[in-house]
Amino acid sequence: MCVEAVELPAGHGGARLFDDARGTKAQKLDLESLVSVRHRGRDVLFAFGSGSTPARESVAIVTLAGDEVAEVALAAIPALYSALRRAPSVADAELNIEGVTNDGSALRFFQRGNGRRRDGGRAPNAILPVSLARVLDAINGGPGEFLVSDVGGTSCGLESLDGHAVSFTDATIASGRTWFLATAEDSPDAVRDGDVYGSVVGWIDCETGVGEWLPIVDSAGKILALKAEGIAFDPHERSTAWIVCDPDDASRPADLCRIRVEA
Secondary structure, X not given: OOOOOOOOOOOXXXXXXXXXXXXXXXXXXXXXXXXXXXXXXXXXXXEEEOOOOHHHOEEEEEEEXXXXXXXXXXXXXXXXXXXXXXXXXXXXXXXXXXXXXXXXXXXXXXXXXXXXXXXXXXXOOEEEEEEXXXXXXXXXXXXXXXXXXXXXXXXXXXXXXXXEOEEEEEEEEEOOEEEEEEEEEOOOOOOOOOOEEEEEEEEEOOOOOOEEEEEOEOOOOOEOOOOEEEXXXXXXXXXXEEEEEOOOOOOOOOXXXXXEOOO
């Protein structure tokens, strides 16, 4: 497997590492959600910020020309995140978008329910569909008018993993189904990390919230204490998925894992 890094614009003062120790965490774009879109005759990758802070309300735009990167840009789209916050299912909770899928007419944003409600309770998991045309208009410098009616939500009652609540960390579409990752993490809010107890992979009907999931385990069936945050299915082996796991440690690289999914 060959991986090529795509350099994004640096932060203030040329910063490229963002954490509390360096005093740069407030600049972090937190690009948690990646989706491919056909736009203006080209394939474009959109990497959306989580929206958990004002600095995280941008999208990185990577335009491809064949197998080459033709252009990289950033665009702030606060109107989109404001509309997502007004969705009934998350209106009283911290926003934390960690996955996005494209069905051709709408982008579906996956809200990770690891934050808090205003009443102190836990934020919900949710799937929030938004008109693709309106998102593209906003990215292209349009008025970015997102009516509250443009954003709907499917509250997803993911069960706990060994007594720990699980919340969305990514999503993708493969073989006609929407697949997701979710992680059990003891997060105090939508920004800070916590102890990780394991992750799950499953599929979900985005209209009803009904689906199935299983924990990610080792060959002996033991739940792995991994924070799985990225999923992509192998185009050549439909039962194989590639999972990226985040150690939440700047001194350690992310792990790329291959798992077998029996649908």
